[in-house]
Amino acid sequence: MAINLFLEWPLLKQLVRGGDGTGPEAMSPRTRALRPRHVGASVARSVCPYCGVGCGQRIYHRDGQLVAIEGDPDSPISQGDLCPKGAASFQLLTHAARLTRVKYRAPYATAWQELPLEQALDMVADRVWASRERGFVEARDGEVLMQCPSIAHLGGATLDNEENYLIKKLFSAGLGMVAISNQARI
Numbered sequence: 001m002a003i004n005l006f007l008e009w010p011l012l013k014q015l016v017r018g019g020d021g022t023g024p025e026a027m028s029p030r031t032r033a034l035r036p037r038h039v040g041a042s043v044a045r046s047v048c049p050y051c052g053v054g055c056g057q058r059i060y061h062r063d064g065q066l067v068a069i070e071g072d073p074d075s076p077i078s079q080g081d082l083c084p085k086g087a088a089s090f091q092l093l094t095h096a097a098r099l100t101r102v103k104y105r106a107p108y109a110t111a112w113q114e115l116p117l118e119q120a121l122d123m124v125a126d127r128v129w130a131s132r133e134r135g136f137v138e139a140r141d142g143e144v145l146m147q148c149p150s151i152a153h154l155g156g157a158t159l160d161n162e163e164n165y166l167i168k169k170l171f172s173a174g175l176g177m178v179a180i181s182n183q184a185r186i
């Protein structure tokens with residue numbers, strides 16, 4: 001037992017095997033046995049949701065549970081790299097403080113209440129339509145205008161071409177909005 005402990009002494013291993021003390025000579029058997037947690041997990045490819053760069057991510061999952069999120073070496077954008085925000089997106093999904101229910105604070109209320117998602121979406125739709133009805137300009141100075149200047153839309157960086165196309169159709173052609181932009185341009 002004592003001799004085994006002595007043989008595992010990092011200084012002795014460094015003297016015997018060489019190295020600068022940061023390689024295998026400094027590893028315990030337990031450290032050597034460690035493997036990345038995503039080894040053997042299934043993988044799906046995705047895009048970091050944080051900004052307009054759109055770095056590629058590999059989403060590792062096992063038995064329906066998220067295991068790890070790593071940079072995607074096959075991404076022509078990021079070639080396997082993630083900045084600190086993207087590298088922390090595992091916590092975006094798994095952190096205990098993550099909100100998973102809609103929170104609503106009514107006008108003049110001091111407390112938040114939880115709402116079903118369907119109800120919250122209906123409330124948003126009602127407010128968008130009411131704002132449009134209040135602010136829609138059909139004509140100005142005798143010219144047909146058909147504009148809704150009272151609402152603006154700012155899209156998120158991970159909206160893809162098709163989603164942006166539909167957003168533009170809905171809000172421009174459908175509602176008459178003119179102020180439509182995307183976070184990726186900022």
Ligand code: SF4
Nearest residue numbers: 048050051055083086
């Ligand atoms: S990893 Fe960083 S740079 Fe890349 S998309 Fe995410 S936030 Fe942007």
